[in-house]
Amino acid sequence: MKEIALYTLDIAQNSITAQAKRLEITLAEEGNTITLTIADNGKGMSRSLLARVSDPFTTTRTTRKMGLGLPLLRMAAEQTGGSLTIRSTEGVGTTVEAVFRADHIDCPPVGDMGGSITLLLQGAPELELIYTHRLGTDQIGLDTRQLREELGEGISLAEPEVVLWVRDYLQEQEALLRDNKGMKA
């Protein structure tokens, strides 16, 4: 994967598969580290699955014997000198935290987080999603509860016009954050 945003899109789909209703995605860039946290209230993992989950030959799907999402994220984080931590409780949910060392030559760029968050919603429009991107003391974000307040019950977040609006909105917010004009955290 070329961007941290693409890992985000990939790993967050595990939460949707695990029947999460609520998903919190936080990207925190502070000093020399980039920390990506994906926390869901899905069905969680047993201890034995949790112990094996970074093994590429472990998967819950039945069509094939491998799953590369978490192993790739672990490799990407660790090869920058960072780490991957997975906490999970059956029936409660799972939290995946990847730490990247930003000054390492192998650290991927953050990339298009707006594009990834938007497509997550397009694929799972019922999800309650809270996204926060912190850069030093500034932050931007998105909370689907606010979107639904404006849109009402009848209009899905997967409507193409809505999807494209959310993408443009988030990409603008991301650009403002980069230009150091985000809201103070």
Place this chain on the structure above:
Amino acid sequence: MKSLAELRAIRERMEKQIDLRESGDDRIRVVVGMATCGIAAGARPVLNAFLEEVNKRDLKNVTVSQTGCIGVCRLEPIVEVYVPGQEKVTYVKMTPDKVASIVSEHLVNGRVVEEYTIGAAE
């Protein structure tokens, strides 16, 4: 700068025409593979391009959705098109610049773009 209040304008516009969006079995479905393999190969811009084209042309009878790994990872990004009453068409090694012709030729005019299909690639 965009504000959330703009969604209210979208809502008002959509509520007026909400019955126009067809539902049921006569819809064309465009399904983009968005598993690890698809994402790594570039499925995100492809899905975005479909959403943009469908929105631009205001195609009310088309649903764009996502699926997991289709099983031929080396040919990702893969897009499947389901037209009711016809055989599924699988487009492979997709790029955003292939999307406009698939939307205009296949989704609108009903002519499969053979050169992008799995049959032409294999």
